[in-house]
Amino acid sequence: MTPSIPELTDRARDVFRNVVQSYLDTGTPVGSRTVSRISGLNLSPASIRNVMQDLEEAGLLAAPHTSAGRVPTESGLRLFVDGMMHAVAPSAQERAALAAGARERGSVEEAIAATTAALSGLSSCAGLVLVPKREPRLRQLGFVPLGRDKALAVLVGEDGSVENRVLDLPGGVAPGALESAANYLSATLGGLTLSQARQRLGRQIADERAELDTATRALVARGLAVWSEDGGRRPVLIVRGQANLIDPQAAADLDKVRGLLDELEGKEEIARLLDSARDGDAARIFIGSENKLFALSGSSVIAQPVRALDGHVVGVVGVIGPTRLNYARVVPMVDFTAATLAPLLA
Missing domain, CATH: 1.10.10.10 (Winged helix-like DNA-binding domain superfamily/Winged helix DNA-binding domain)
Structure with missing residues (x-):
């Protein structure tokens, strides 16, 4: 013992x-x-x-x-x-670098990715952030025909994000229906989340205020549904800095390095590991074989829940590195990163 x-x-x-x-x-x-x-x-x-x-x-x-x-x-x-560890708070320069990543222009995901990359560089580990699938607010939605029975739906969110989905067209769609559906979505449902847009569309159809023919109405509903279906999928995992895991000591055992990089490709398992840290009040530290996922590669994971002002968990941030990582320095750095990301994820 x-x-x-x-x-x-x-x-x-x-x-x-x-x-x-x-x-x-x-x-x-x-x-x-x-x-x-x-x-x-x-x-x-x-x-x-x-x-x-x-x-x-x-x-x-x-x-x-x-x-x-x-x-x-x-x-x-x-x-x-x-x-026995004495934690060392991040320096002013380190805090500034992490905060700069969170201010990255563009979509929220780009800012999170930049912050994750900054955490990776400062900690010399791979940076990890697990966030819920965000439901974008519509700015514009357009349709590009891909043939008689398919179209490319292009969603532009208010945060500047752009996503594409291929969808099957309902029967009886007239040539101008794609343009009519896009105009209706952008003009009538702009500024709403996908769930809000679907609810408003349903009310307008029920009240017979949606000035759309049956086929175009079905196209609008299908265009909204193709994104809403994503909401039930697993959270988004962002990984940056895998190259930091190949240090001179690790390179001496290429099988371990290869195994670790393979484990990082299994994002569903990593997401489950990070998600296990959601209930903690502070960082959770998994050392080597304490977690089965990284037992063979001999790696450690530090994971910290990201909490909004009201206390509910809006994500998890962490790092993975060798068991010999500088815990006293990296644990407070992960904690600061969680506080930095909280306003973005709330």
């Missing part, structure tokens, strides 16, 4: 903290001479070596076959993160 912090002697706690911090800084095994040089513990390398042996027997450190030094185990990292 892994000991708790109070069960460690002061000497063991100090040696352990120095080993972990040195390992997180360098990514390489830490020897007793390194600890004696950087720690100021006033202990000989031999004494430190004995303490490190005790920590290894307790399951907190491990000795790789290729080195006389030690590295923290996943249990050791968990003990350090939960009870």
Whole structure:
């Protein structure tokens, strides 16, 4: 059984903290001479070596076959993160870089992607943001014929986003019906969300105020429905900075790197992992095999819920990186990113 912090002697706690911090800084095994040089513990390398042996027997450190030094185990990292880590707030420059991403011009998704990229660059991890499928407000909707029975529906949202869908045309559509349907949608339903537009269309049809023939009315309804159906699909996952996962240490094991990149392609599983962090009040940290998805690649995930002013969760932001990532620096950075994204997602 892994000991708790109070069960460690002061000497063991100090040696352990120095080993972990040195390992997180360098990514390489830490020897007793390194600890004696950087720690100021006033202990000989031999004494430190004995303490490190005790920590290894307790399951907190491990000795790789290729080195006389030690590295923290996943249990050791968990003990350090939960009870010994001193968080470091993002610098003014880091906060400015994250805020600049959130101010990116264009659609909300582009701003989220820019912020995710900034988080990735600053943390040297892959940045992840999970957001609900947003229902756009209509600015304009047009139809482009693709043949006798199909058309391309082009939706322009008020946020500047543009989306295309191919839809089947109902029977009996006259040549001018596509233009009539587009004009009606843009003039009568502009500024509404898709669900609001469908509700208004239904009321106008019921009140016989929709000046459309039966075929054109069916086309309008189908044009709205093709987007509304997306609302029930899984949330949108944005991933940026996968290249950061291939560092010199990771590159030594190409199978792990390849496996990790494959796992990132399985976005549904990652979305489920991030979604599990929605109920927390603060960041959740998954270290290595604590999560089955990244057990083989030996990766850690930090995930933080994004909350609106009223407290409800509007998304999840996080990073994935090697287990040796700088938790003390990255956890507060993820927290700041969540606060930065909250106004965009509310």
